């Protein structure tokens with residue numbers, strides 16, 4: 001069917017899903033996994049699809065972003081999600097797996113596919129065969145040699161080797177009556193939302209921040225703390241006024257409602273083209289997620305903030321997708337190379353699986369000369385993989401989980417006076433209807449036909 005040699009690099013979540021989807025679509029491939037011969041700082045076994053940390057694949061409730069993404073993937077025929085359900089352990093409304101049984105189930109699926117050849121080797125570079133296709137799914141802990149091979153192709157641009165992410169919140173969850181729009185010294189457009197704090201509010205916030213519980217730092221992450229990306233709570237540790245002279249400095253920011261200058265100001269910067277998500281500027285943090293919710297909601301205007309991404313600090317290799325990848329997730333600098341999983345800038349187990357499925361479909365469509373349209377914009381697959389990963393608005397691209405903030409808002413008439421829960425249910429229903437119609441369309445039907 002295809003003269004191209006297809007290599008899937010990385011037998012993790014994205015790579016295994018990609019290989020299984022390629023086989024389902026009739027495309028033979030070689031799946032390369034470097035473990036157990038070479039390992040990463042987080043993996044513990046030589047198993048395929050090893051779950052490196054929490055065993056939870058998050059909620060299955062349809063009106064949560066994670067539940068909706070799972071429902072979308074079920075419609076598309078995701079293979080790893082089915083394996084996860086078969087190896088689930090009780091976890092309330094979440095899908096949590098028995099790690100070893102999950103890996104064993106994935107290994108059995110791979111072994112049962114005559115079109116997949118599993119090879120235990122490290123891919124350190126890509127050969128010159130112009131007909132070869134490489135689907136690179138080597139994850140946040142990509143081996144150093146392969147990282148270097150990718151860097152050579154992008155000229156080093158657009159590669160991030162660690163992640164110091166500040167939290168992001170949805171605009172609609174903010175109390176904008178307590179915020180004002182302005183740019184520092186009125187330079188350029190008034191692009192930022194600003195949250196002014198008086199002296200007492202600032203002191204209370206700093207006290208809560210320094211006392212809040214932090215995540216552990218792995219040995220391989222320690223150097224980050226000395227590498228120009230000090231977390232906000234560690235800046236606060238150095239003195240009660242340090243933040244007011246650093247990321248929360250009020251200079252050049254005059255509150256239009258009072259005409260005065262606050263003691264400190266938290267700035268929120270737009271993060272997506274739709275202007276629905278804003279990031280807290282300078283708030284890289286390693287507070288535990290619950291603590292981020294509790295402490296950052298002390299900021300005036302953020303009392304009910306909905307966090308669409310939490311701050312974090314860990315080693316995390318990923319590409320600056322909007323700038324280095326095209327719509328097929330192929331490297332602009334070398335179109336033989338396709339990327340999938342966390343290295344494309346998605347964050348999370350299920351998101352990585354979704355990316356593996358999508359890149360495999362796009363590659364198979366190309367090899368079979370099928371015209372495959374993008375995912376519908378109303379779906380999380382579309383909003384995350386086609387929308388967010390191509391959205392170059394943010395100056396510093398950083399990975400994102402699936403979340404409702406990425407979806408286009410309902411038209412006002414349809415929105416009515418719905419509550420939050422109802423609105424999410426409506427968004428989920430709209431997404432699944434759009435995806436069903438999409439899958440019944442000409443491109444996907446031709447691709448999925450036996």
Ligand SMILES: Cc1cc2nc3c(=O)[nH]c(=O)nc-3n(C[C@H](O)[C@H](O)[C@H](O)COP(=O)(O)OP(=O)(O)OC[C@H]3O[C@@H](n4cnc5c(N)ncnc54)[C@H](O)[C@@H]3O)c2cc1C
Pocket residue numbers: 009010011012013014015032033034035039040042043049050051052053054055121122123124137138139140141142143146314315316340341342343347348349350352
């Ligand atoms: C420490 C840590 C904790 C995380 N915790 C969570 C969490 O709790 N929940 C969550 O949803 N997400 C978590 N993530 C984020 C992310 O969801 C996972 O990393 C996820 O496994 C990414 O899937 P992937 O397929 O892109 O990469 P992986 O699952 O890591 O798969 C990549 C595979 O490629 C192999 N490989 C690497 N280089 C080569 C090479 N050159 N040749 C051949 N094989 C190679 C690796 O051995 C690995 O098997 C965490 C990430 C890290 C780093």
